[in-house]
Amino acid sequence: MKAIIITQPGPPEVLQLADRPTPVMADNEVLVKVMAAGVNRPDVAQRKGNYPPPAGAPKDIPGLEIAGIITETGSNVQRWKIGDKVCALVTGGGYAEFCNVPEGQCLPVPENLSFAEAASLPETFFTVWSNVFDRANLQPGESLLVHGGSSGIGVAAIQMATALGSTVYVTAGSEEKCIFCEQLGAANAINYKTENFSETILQLTSGKGVNVILDMIGGDYTPLNIKCLADDGRLVMINAMRGKDVQVDLAAVMRKRLNLTGSLLRSRDTGFKSAIAKNLEEHIWPLLASGKIKPVIYKIFPANEASKAHELMESSEHIGKIMLSFEDL
Incomplete structure (x- = not known):
């Protein structure tokens, strides 16, 4: 062959x-x-x-x-x-x-x-199901933040989570990509090049934060993720494109009862x-x-x-x- x-x-x-x-x-x-x-x-x-x-x-x-x-x-x-x-x-x-x-x-x-x-x-749908719905147990009525909203993973996550009754927020790197993600079903798309996504998420959720974050970025996104997670929130890592060695505020993890997890499929x-x-x-x-x-x-x-x-x-x-x-x- x-x-x-x-x-x-x-x-x-x-x-x-x-x-x-x-x-x-x-x-x-x-x-x-x-x-x-x-x-x-x-x-x-x-x-x-x-x-x-x-x-x-x-x-x-x-x-x-x-x-x-x-x-x-x-x-x-x-x-x-x-x-x-x-x-x-x-x-x-x-x-x-x-x-x-x-x-x-x-x-x-x-x-x-x-x-x-x-x-x-297959690759994106298996990944999203395993991490967002099985591992993070996203429920109808809860909120999800997806980094890389215009990626294959992002496109799958927006559609799957929205169709099953959740509110989806995403980050993307251009105005064109943000518009596309919102047309696909995202409640809000945040241009990470011009906005602090963590602060914007807290504004959009009246200070509560999101229930689940699906992150393929890692690095300096990690403390920002923890900041904008709601109480009992779940952060799921599937890649670390900006680095695997990070600082984590363990006091915030304990105070908000956060679940930090990840997987490789x-x-x-x-x-x-x-x-x-x-x-x-x-x-x-x-x-x-x-x-x-x-x-x-x-x-x-x-x-x-x-x-x-x-x-x-x-x-x-x-x-x-x-x-x-x-x-x-």
Whole structure:
């Protein structure tokens, strides 16, 4: 098969088209002919040599989410059959013509979505569900602050939390991005380049703060997050783009009874990811089918232009997801 490989750690140009053996399935896996794959920041980190894949995942083929057509099924697979259209969360190997996936990590492609739209869902939707709804236990009527509101994670979080009855605030880096987030459903979008988000959140919430914060920034955002969390608030970390070493006001944590937590999804086992898939199919997939939640794709690149897709990702100019198409590879 053809695959986009990381020839060596480095800039986007190290991504090159190459021949690789077609993956061999386990008994509980399906083999998917990949039609589209999502581009995510963990792919960039892996390309740079900063995010090694877990055991069993391809070392030189990035890609954490795909959509396509099942061409083979393992002997223990019960739900899926050859010809089914699925999207899936994978531990790696998504930038390729074929990818093997545990059956529980697959979800049906909604009939109203293209392969590219379906492939834009798994990484961000699994991440948001696991962290915002499972780990932070966001409830209808509560408030959520999402940093990076125009990112793939942000776009998913705005729509999911709003649809399930919460008020969503976001930060974004331009007026254009802020307007887009509010049009998508955010109650307020804060331009972090011109405003102190913590002070603005306290103003918007009459001094109470928000119930949950989903943060991929870390660093100097951390004390500001703690400042604008409500009593019994929950801060969930999923990345630390501005640094992992921070100062925390423990007195504020104790006084407000805060819960500071975080997680990484890629290394979790199949059972954990399959449980998330079941929740998504029950609670979110009907909202995709009805159009209440919609994929937001900024640009689709041919797979052999993966380096350009990574350049765009690192520029942070995009709003929504960046995708690779394998249909014409």
